[in-house]
Amino acid sequence: MPKNATQSIPARSMTRVTDTAVTALRVQNQGLYPILVCATVGTVAPADTQGALELRPGEALLPDTALTSLWPGITAANHVWVWSEVAGSVSVSHG
Secondary structure (H helix, E strand, C coil), X not given: CCEEEEEEECCCCCEECCCCCCCECEEEECCCCCEEEEEECCCCCCCCCCCCEEECCCCEECCCCEHXXXXXXXXXXXXXXXXXXXXXXXXXXXX
Protein backbone atom coordinates (compact mmCIF):
# COMPACT_ATOMS: atom_id res chain seq x y z
CA MET A 1 0.00 0.00 0.00
CA PRO A 2 1.53 3.35 -1.00
CA LYS A 3 2.23 5.87 1.75
CA ASN A 4 2.86 9.61 1.64
CA ALA A 5 2.51 11.05 5.13
CA THR A 6 4.05 12.73 8.13
CA GLN A 7 4.43 10.25 10.97
CA SER A 8 5.00 10.96 14.65
CA ILE A 9 7.98 9.23 16.25
CA PRO A 10 7.71 8.65 20.00
CA ALA A 11 10.79 9.02 22.18
CA ARG A 12 12.96 5.94 22.67
CA SER A 13 10.71 3.59 20.72
CA MET A 14 11.57 1.75 17.51
CA THR A 15 8.82 2.85 15.12
CA ARG A 16 8.12 1.22 11.76
CA VAL A 17 7.60 3.81 9.01
CA THR A 18 6.81 1.41 6.16
CA ASP A 19 3.25 0.14 5.81
CA THR A 20 4.23 -2.69 3.47
CA ALA A 21 7.41 -4.31 2.22
CA VAL A 22 9.38 -1.85 0.07
CA THR A 23 12.62 -1.83 -1.89
CA ALA A 24 13.13 1.96 -1.61
CA LEU A 25 11.55 4.94 0.12
CA ARG A 26 12.01 8.60 0.87
CA VAL A 27 12.19 9.56 4.53
CA GLN A 28 13.04 13.00 5.95
CA ASN A 29 13.69 13.96 9.55
CA GLN A 30 11.24 16.78 10.33
CA GLY A 31 12.09 16.91 14.02
CA LEU A 32 14.53 19.09 15.92
CA TYR A 33 16.88 16.26 16.92
CA PRO A 34 18.77 13.49 15.07
CA ILE A 35 17.02 10.20 14.34
CA LEU A 36 18.40 6.74 13.67
CA VAL A 37 17.04 4.81 10.68
CA CYS A 38 17.23 1.01 10.61
CA ALA A 39 16.11 -1.69 8.17
CA THR A 40 14.87 -5.23 8.68
CA VAL A 41 13.60 -8.17 6.70
CA GLY A 42 10.00 -8.47 7.84
CA THR A 43 7.96 -6.60 10.41
CA VAL A 44 9.81 -7.52 13.60
CA ALA A 45 11.52 -4.47 15.10
CA PRO A 46 15.30 -4.51 15.31
CA ALA A 47 16.65 -5.33 18.77
CA ASP A 48 19.06 -2.38 18.68
CA THR A 49 20.31 0.41 16.44
CA GLN A 50 23.48 -1.27 15.18
CA GLY A 51 24.05 -0.38 11.55
CA ALA A 52 21.58 2.52 11.72
CA LEU A 53 21.92 5.61 9.57
CA GLU A 54 21.68 8.96 11.37
CA LEU A 55 19.58 11.73 9.87
CA ARG A 56 19.96 15.18 11.34
CA PRO A 57 17.05 17.65 11.26
CA GLY A 58 16.04 18.27 7.66
CA GLU A 59 18.16 15.47 6.21
CA ALA A 60 16.55 12.82 4.01
CA LEU A 61 17.09 9.44 2.41
CA LEU A 62 16.24 9.85 -1.26
CA PRO A 63 13.74 7.53 -2.96
CA ASP A 64 16.04 6.35 -5.74
CA THR A 65 18.41 4.55 -3.35
CA ALA A 66 17.61 0.88 -2.82
CA LEU A 67 17.44 -0.37 0.77
CA THR A 68 19.98 -3.04 -0.14
CA SER A 69 22.42 -0.26 -1.11
CA LEU A 70 21.90 1.53 2.22
CA TRP A 71 22.08 -1.68 4.27
CA PRO A 72 24.11 -4.16 2.18
CA GLY A 73 24.57 -6.42 5.20
CA ILE A 74 20.82 -7.02 5.44
CA THR A 75 19.95 -9.21 2.47
CA ALA A 76 16.46 -8.39 1.17
CA ALA A 77 15.84 -5.51 3.64
CA ASN A 78 12.21 -4.48 3.14
CA HIS A 79 10.99 -2.55 6.20
CA VAL A 80 12.36 0.67 7.71
CA TRP A 81 12.29 1.78 11.34
CA VAL A 82 13.10 5.04 13.10
CA TRP A 83 14.37 5.59 16.65
CA SER A 84 14.86 8.93 18.38
CA GLU A 85 16.04 10.00 21.80
CA VAL A 86 13.17 12.54 21.89
CA ALA A 87 9.77 12.61 20.19
CA GLY A 88 9.72 13.98 16.67
CA SER A 89 8.31 13.36 13.21
CA VAL A 90 9.34 12.14 9.79
CA SER A 91 7.97 12.65 6.34
CA VAL A 92 7.83 9.30 4.57
CA SER A 93 6.81 8.25 1.08
CA HIS A 94 6.96 4.87 -0.61
CA GLY A 95 5.13 2.97 -3.33
